Amino acid sequence: MPYEPYDAFLLISFGGPEAEDEVIPFLENVTRGRNIPRERLAEVGQHYYLYGGVSPINQQCRDLIAAVRADFAEHGVDLPVYWGNRFWAPMLADTVAQMAKDGVRRVVAMATSAYSNYSSHRAYLDDIAAAREAVGPTAPEIELIRPFYDHPGFVEPLVEHTRAALDRLPDQERAGAHLLFSAHSIPTAMAAASGPPGHTFGPGGAYVAQLGEVARLVTERLGEDHPYELVYQSRSGPPSQPWLEPDVNDRLTELAGEGVRAVVVVPHGFVSDHMEVKYDLDNEARQTAADLGLHFERALSPGTHPRFVAMVRELVAERAAGAEPVRLGSLPADQECAPGCCAQR
Structure with missing residues (x-):
């Protein structure tokens, strides 16, 4: 069944290099505008070189996407799944452009971050806005799923x-x-x-x-x-x-x-x-x-645990229906990141 009012699901993640010659360019993307000395980039780059220059995060996103697609298909969720990163290929703006080309008009998106702060929530909203602006008037509307830390x-x-x-x-x-x-x-x-x-x-x-x-x-x-x-x-x-x-x-x-x-x-x-x-x-x-x-x-992180994969579908349904959030905790929470929320400072 279609999950109205959406016609696509978008996973947004951080991104990471997948070869040694991509490490420094990736780190330059992450730190652009922050005046980080190049020697510091080289120091952090050594972490990646220990793994052949390959960050695990992109493959982990591919694995999660495969699991989500299978779960969507099993439960009759008729939404194509897209993927865009903030700092490395596939870049978010390129993915938004592809969605526009495919005729996608309204998207529900989830960030690979569960919490509320500038880096894990507000920055994703800012990057969505920048990607849509880069694509222009044909860019689809994109709504970001709430922080899901206590789901x-x-x-x-x-x-x-x-x-x-x-x-x-x-x-x-x-x-x-x-x-x-x-x-x-x-x-x-x-x-x-x-x-x-x-x-x-x-x-x-x-x-x-x-x-x-x-x-x-x-x-x-x-x-x-x-x-x-x-x-x-x-x-x-x-x-x-x-x-x-x-x-x-x-x-x-x-x-x-x-x-x-x-x-x-x-x-x-x-x-x-x-x-x-x-x-x-x-x-x-x-x-x-x-x-x-x-x-x-x-301990392992959630990764592609079946309960975490099912949560993606449940959050999409919650957003589509405007339903009361399913939460285990009792902290104050808003569905939307309001103006002034999660400032960078």
């Missing part, structure tokens, strides 16, 4: 993957394991400006509140008594600029000093195991834990 289809896969990571610990260490819920650090000023205007979330804004809500929801659903807390990763700003803390490596060091013997890191700030999960957690944090003598396991 059951996001939380339930995290619960399953966290339980599996706990099961991989030695039996004698599982009961005392600490859960570290890890997300991308952002400047504290950006975090404070995140979320819908008119709501009070505390000094960390909606972003930190939402991250804490998901950590709580996942831990409660495990049905086990594990200490848990938020940590952050992938900081890229100058030392003089305050960013969200603690860094995952710093916290691992502190926990080891406190006598903790085992940790499970849950990358709940991400929807798939892309480069920042693979490098910052699977390489750096794992090595930190090994140096400290900590037992370390990392």
